[in-house]
Each structure stands twice: as structure tokens, then as C-alpha cells.
Amino acid sequence: MILETRNITMRFGGLVAVDKMNIQLGDSDLVGVIGPNGAGKTTIFNMITGIYKPTEGDIFLNGQSVVGKHPAYITQSGIARTFQNIRLFKNLSVLDNIRLAAHSNTNYGLIANIFKTKTYKLEEERIKNEAFELLKIFDLDKSAYQLSKNLPYGQQRRLEIARALATKPKVLLLDEPAAGMNPNETKELSELIKWVRKEFKVAILLIEHDMKLVMNVCERIYVVDYGVLIAQGAPSEIQNDPKVIEAYLGQEAP
Amino acid sequence: MEYIAHLALSAGIFIILSVSLNLINGQCGQFSLGHAGFWAVGAYTSAYYGVYHPLPIPDFLNLFIGCGIGFISAAVAGVIIGVPCLRLKGDYLAIATLGFSEIIRILIINLDVVGGPRGFTNIPRWSNLGWVYLWVLITVVICANLIRGTHGRAIISVREDEIAAESMGIFTFKYKSLAFILGAGLAGIAGALFAFSQQFLHPNGFTFMWSVIILLMVILGGLGSISGSIIGAIILTLLPEVLRLMGETIANWRMVIYSLLLILLMLLKPGGIMGKREFNLPFLREPR
Numbered sequence: 126m127i128l129e130t131r132n133i134t135m136r137f138g139g140l141v142a143v144d145k146m147n148i149q150l151g152d153s154d155l156v157g158v159i160g161p162n163g164a165g166k167t168t169i170f171n172m173i174t175g176i177y178k179p180t181e182g183d184i185f186l187n188g189q190s191v192v193g194k195h196p197a198y199i200t201q202s203g204i205a206r207t208f209q210n211i212r213l214f215k216n217l218s219v220l221d222n223i224r225l226a227a228h229s230n231t232n233y234g235l236i237a238n239i240f241k242t243k244t245y246k247l248e249e250e251r252i253k254n255e256a257f258e259l260l261k262i263f264d265l266d267k268s269a270y271q272l273s274k275n276l277p278y279g280q281q282r283r284l285e286i287a288r289a290l291a292t293k294p295k296v297l298l299l300d301e302p303a304a305g306m307n308p309n310e311t312k313e314l315s316e317l318i319k320w321v322r323k324e325f326k327v328a329i330l331l332i333e334h335d336m337k338l339v340m341n342v343c344e345r346i347y348v349v350d351y352g353v354l355i356a357q358g359a360p361s362e363i364q365n366d367p368k369v370i371e372a373y374l375g376q377e378a379p
Numbered sequence: 380m381e382y383i384a385h386l387a388l389s390a391g392i393f394i395i396l397s398v399s400l401n402l403i404n405g406q407c408g409q410f411s412l413g414h415a416g417f418w419a420v421g422a423y424t425s426a427y428y429g430v431y432h433p434l435p436i437p438d439f440l441n442l443f444i445g446c447g448i449g450f451i452s453a454a455v456a457g458v459i460i461g462v463p464c465l466r467l468k469g470d471y472l473a474i475a476t477l478g479f480s481e482i483i484r485i486l487i488i489n490l491d492v493v494g495g496p497r498g499f500t501n502i503p504r505w506s507n508l509g510w511v512y513l514w515v516l517i518t519v520v521i522c523a524n525l526i527r528g529t530h531g532r533a534i535i536s537v538r539e540d541e542i543a544a545e546s547m548g549i550f551t552f553k554y555k556s557l558a559f560i561l562g563a564g565l566a567g568i569a570g571a572l573f574a575f576s577q578q579f580l581h582p583n584g585f586t587f588m589w590s591v592i593i594l595l596m597v598i599l600g601g602l603g604s605i606s607g608s609i610i611g612a613i614i615l616t617l618l619p620e621v622l623r624l625m626g627e628t629i630a631n632w633r634m635v636i637y638s639l640l641l642i643l644l645m646l647l648k649p650g651g652i653m654g655k656r657e658f659n660l661p662f663l664r665e666p667r
Contacts, residue, residue, distance in 0.1 A: 216655055
């Protein structure tokens with residue numbers, strides 16, 4: 126078990142956004158989280174990555190509790206994420222976006238930075254080469270020196286995944302990676318997700334509204350509604366679960 | 380000739396101030412309005428050293444020690460103001476830093492050892508045009524080198540998107556503090572150079588208006604661009620002199636002309652003269 130949440134609960138005042146959520150993610154699992162709008166999916170992500178501190182409950186990464194830790198610390202321990210509404214460093218080049226994600230793997234101090242010592246040059250060289258390797262994989266190396274805000278939408282989504290991978294994570298959280306993509310791009314994306322899991326040996330937890338993508342790539346699915354886990358299991362089980370159908374389509378008239 | 384040298388000297392000091400403020404406001408995206416405060420701290424502490432405890436060593440060594448004292452004292456002031464205030468964002472941070480710089484000024488007015496409201500006199504003349512521009516060069520090189528490395532990129536990431544930066548494993552508070560403290564320290568050096576070239580300091584020389592003018596230089600040149608800050612500092616140092624040449628009445632309308640200039644800039648080139656770009660010589664560019 127690489128990632129485990131135990132009864133995490135998030136209350137905003139009187140509103141219980143997420144209630145006693147238990148999510149388990151094994152090594153190189155590919156698991157989906159689905160649910161209607163406002164069900165609390167992104168809140169779960171925000172709790173796991175440390176942006177919100179859960180009101181109750183515990184989160185374990187590799188058996189170690191990371192609950193309440195600083196988001197940067199959690200990322201450095203191996204959880205990387207993308208955002209629902211793309212959050213790239215817009216005014217920085219594509220290359221710099223990747224290099225920034227490699228920040229915690231860059232080993233030189235402030236003084237070396239200011240005086241451009243030999244360590245600085247060697248490390249910068251290494252980071253740059255690694256960044257280009259990653260960009261090549263995502264087919265972004267040709268636009269490495271462009272500002273990331275100038276990339277087409279689909280490429281920005283890809284860059285965000287590449288950037289998350291540049292932090293060398295063990296767990297990758299993807300928040301609606303297919304949002305705003307056309308069917309073709311979505312298809313490519315599902316191939317990419319499967320491939321990333323195999324190539325980078327990461328466990329992936331993904332929030333998605335595109336059922337085709339979720340059913341196609343995920344091995345296991347959690348269904349959330351009003352902050353409560355209403356079902357979990359393989360895609361085929363989920364599709365026939367009456368509770369899930371009710372959450373999405375409502376009840377049949379008596 | 381002396382007039383031109385004097386202008387060049389002020390331009391140099393304002394370049395240090397605007398480049399260091401650019402580190403805080405432009406590159407780190409933290410809206411600070413207290414730069415005159417750090418400038419004053421550097422100027423008064425180094426002048427105190429120069430007047431009361433100069434070491435019996437050559438002047439240029441004393442100048443270096445003075446600049447060091449200016450840097451350290453302003454950086455310490457940066458820690459004191461920065462650590463609590465950097466939890467604030469945007470306008471709130473601006474108000475807090477503004478308040479701080481006024482506190483510094485009032486403190487100076489009430490300190491008799493540094494002359495209080497009469498001003499601080501008899502400061503030794505250790506600095507000259509050459510030394511000022513040596514420090515300009517050092518400041519620009521420090522800021523330019525910093526911004527190209529991983530620490531500088533981390534500082535910029537705070538400006539671009541703080542939440543994304545944290546999610547990329549960057550401890551944003553650390554880098555906000557770094558930018559703030561380094562920016563404050565460099566302003567302190569500008570203060571030391573100012574003290575040792577003017578030989579006279581007055582609390583009214585460090586009012587809130589000066590923070591605004593330094594900020595104007597940065598915005599005019601382009602928030603986030605070092606070359607822009609240099610250009611902005613030069614333009615706004617020379618502009619009042621040019622206006623003075625055009626006659627008394629026009630010179631009195633200085634602030635109005637500044638505002639018009641700023642409005643024009645907002646309409647025509649909202650990002651400032653340089654935007655976020657840098658003026659780079661080919662050998663300085665990152666190899667592709």
C-alpha cells in the first residue's frame with residue numbers, strides 16, 4: 126500500500142465536504158475517483174497534497190503519516206499532482222516549468238547560485254538534460270523555450286503532467302486531465318496515462334468526468350457523492366451499481 | 380561637470396534601489412512599499428559607523444565595511460518586517476511595509492545620536508562615482524545570476540502561482556523571505572553609498588514618496604525585468620532635471636507629469652518598457 130487515507134474528514138464550518146473517506150492505493154495502481162459536481166473529489170486531492178489540513182483522519186504515504194504537513198514537504202516525499210484548472214507558471218518557458226519541478230532535486234546552494242560555481246554549472250547541465258529527456262517523451266521539446274501560456278490547450282495539459290512527473294513522484298494525482306479535450310485528444314490521453322504508469326512506475330489516482338476514459342483506464346473506481354463514498358470496485362461493477370446510477374441519474378419514479 | 384557627475388551618482392544609487400525592489404515586487408510578486416525604509420536603515424547605520432567608529436584603515440576598506448553594515452542592518456530589518464508580514468498578501472502587505480518605513484523614519488527623527496530632525500552631518504566622503512558603479516555592477520550581477528538558477532526560479536514561481544509552486548515541492552515562504560531579505564539588504568547598500576557620497580542625511584529624504592518613486596521606476600521599466608528597472612531608474616532620475624531645464628513652472632508639475640506618464644504607459648504598454656523581457660548581450664544568453 127503506497128497511499129492510504131483513514132477516515133479523512135473535511136468540514137468547512139457546518140458543511141461536511143468530505144466525510145470519513147478511506148482510499149487505498151497500491152504500488153502502480155491506476156484508480157479513479159468519480160462523482161457528480163461538488164461531491165468533494167478535489168477536496169480529497171487538496172487534503173492528500175496538504176493544501177487543506179483534514180479536520181479529522183490520517184493520511185499515510187508508504188506507511189508514514191503525512192497529514193498536516195506542508196504541501197512542499199508532501200511533494201518532496203513523493204506525491205505530485207496536476208490541477209483541474211491548469212496551473213502552469215504561465216510567464217515561464219516550458220523548460221523552466223520542468224526545471225522548477227526539479228527544484229528539490231537540484232543540489233547547489235544560494236552562494237553557488239549567485240557566483241555560478243562549477244557545481245552550479247554541472248547541476249544546471251544535469252537538470253537541463255533531464256528536463257529535455259522528459260520533454261521529448263511528452264513531445265514538447267520543440268517548444269521548450271516558448272512561454273507555457275502560448276502553448277495550445279492540449280499541450281498545456283500534457284506539460285502539467287510532465288511537470289508533475291519531474292518531481293519524481295511515487296503517486297501521481299490527476300485532477301480532471303481530460304477536461305476541455307476533444308474525443309481524439311482524450312483517447313490519446315488515456316494511452317498516455319497507461320504508458321506513464323508503466324514507464325515511470327507510479328501509482329495514479331485520477332478524478333475524471335469523462336466516463337469513457339475512466340472505464341477504459343482505471344482498474345478500480347471510487348464513487349463519491351456529497352462527500353461520502355457510495356461505491357467502490359471494478360469499472361464493470363460500478364456501472365451496474367444501483368446507488369451510482371441513482372447518484373448520477375436520480376431515482377426511478379415510483 | 381560636477382552637475383553631471385552628481386546626476387550619474389544618483390542614477391547609480393537609484394539603479395541599485397530599483398533592481399533590488401524589482402527582486403521583491405517584480406520577480407517574487409510581493410507588493411512592498413517600504414523600500415525607502417530599508418534604504419534609510421542602511422544609510423543611517425553605515426553613517427553611524429562612519430561618524431562614530433571609523434577604523435584607522437584606508438577609505439575604500441572603510442567604505443566596504445560601511446556597505447557591509449548597511450547590507451546587514453537592512454537585511455535584519457528585512458527579517459523583522461518580512462517574517463511576520465509576508466504572511467499577508469497584496470494590498471495588505473503593501474500597507475504593512477508602508478507602515479514600517481514610516482516607523483523607521485519617525486524613529487530616526489527621534490534619535491538624537493544621528494541628528495534627529497536636524498539631519499545627520501559630518502559623514503566622511505568615502506564613496507565616489509566609481510565605487511557606486513562598482514556596487515551597481517555587483518548588484519546587477521547578483522540579481523541576474525540569482526534569477527537564472529534554481530533559487531531564482533523558485534522566487535519567480537511564487538509570483539506565477541503560489542499553490543502550484545508549493546505543489547512542486549517549493550517551500551514558498553522560504554523564497555519569499557529570501558527575496559525580501561536580499562532586496563532589503565541591497566537597498567541597505569544603496570543607503571550606505573548614498574550616505575558616504577552625500578555626506579548628509581535627513582529623515583525627510585526617506586519619506587513614503589521615495590518608496591513610490593522607486594516603485595515607479597520598476598513599473599515604468601517593466602515589473603520583473605532587471606534591465607527594465609535600470610532603464611526606469613535612469614529615466615526617472617533624469618526626467619526632473621530635464622523638466623527643470625524647461626522652466627520653473629514645468630518642474631513644479633513634476634508629480635503630475637509622472638502620473639500622466641504612468642497613465643500613458645498603462646494605456647500603451649501595460650507591462651512597462653521592457654515587459655518581463657531582458658536586454659541580453661549574446662554571450663550572456665542561455666545557450667540553446
